[in-house]
């Protein structure tokens with residue numbers, strides 16, 4: 001049925017780079033081939049995905065011209081799908097764990113602000129059942145979808161639309177874009193995840209050359225246990241946050257030390273009480289500048305509030321030095 005109303009504007013845009021830089025087949029450089037856009041309906045609103053697509057230009061490479069899409073795209077939605085995996089996971093949970101009917105699930109999604117019609121809910125339920133039916137024991141299918149590339153880069157994602165309920169674990173192949181295995185688990189302990197990874201590994205006829213995840217500890221341990229030696233790349237967002245942690249700690253420490261050096265603003269202000277001459281006004285201005293520098297916090301990890309404080313205090317000190325030099329007095 002054609003869409004009869006204009007599609008609403010996306011609530012947010014997410015840039016998804018393609019992190020793989022070397023051709024998985026010939027190891028040569030991958031070039032940015034094109035960008036693509038798609039809009040996905042998620043539980044958190046309409047998300048516009050901006051996708052960077054890379055390809056190999058080596059004329060001798062069997063993968064020449066084959067497009068590699070961003071590794072994280074499949075976390076949002078299945079290929080060609082309008083609704084996000086989180087919506088599908090929710091539909092499946094409401095149906096199978098809470099035994100709700102399609103009209104009830106529809107009502108619940110509408111209540112959560114998901115623009116969806118009842119017929120789409122029934123379709124999503126079919127997709128959920130299909131997804132869960134993908135089994136690693138169907139080795140023929142797994143071998144068929146991974147044969148062309150001759151290797152796989154796995155991506156593992158856990159979708160938990162509602163805290164405290166089961167997690168839909170999806171293991172994809174980044175190179176073919178196919179879901180290899182999906183399972184709904186109540187626990188997400190590393191042993192369960194390692195079991196899933198081992199199932200996939202045992203069913204494949206081609207090597208696993210890499211794995212991409214958000215890097216949560218249970219996944220890391222599961223990967224180390226089930227796929228020893230396979231390079232594990234963290235999703236860049238999580239990776240950055242992780243890498244920034246020691247920097248953040250050092251910055252916080254620096255800020256504490258800096259703050260110790262600029263105590264005693266209040267006594268200076270007290271001494272000025274009752275004075276309104278230009279000098280008193282100037283000193284008050286400096287006090288205010290130091291005070292506001294102390295409370296101007298950056299948002300970690302991208303803004304280092306210690307460095308920011310250092311910058312602002314340096315500016316105040318430089319200005320005071322200039323005043324002192326003009327007066328010809330010694331700075332203190």
Ligand SMILES: [Zn+2]
Nearest residue numbers: 023026056061
């Ligand atoms: Zn190549």
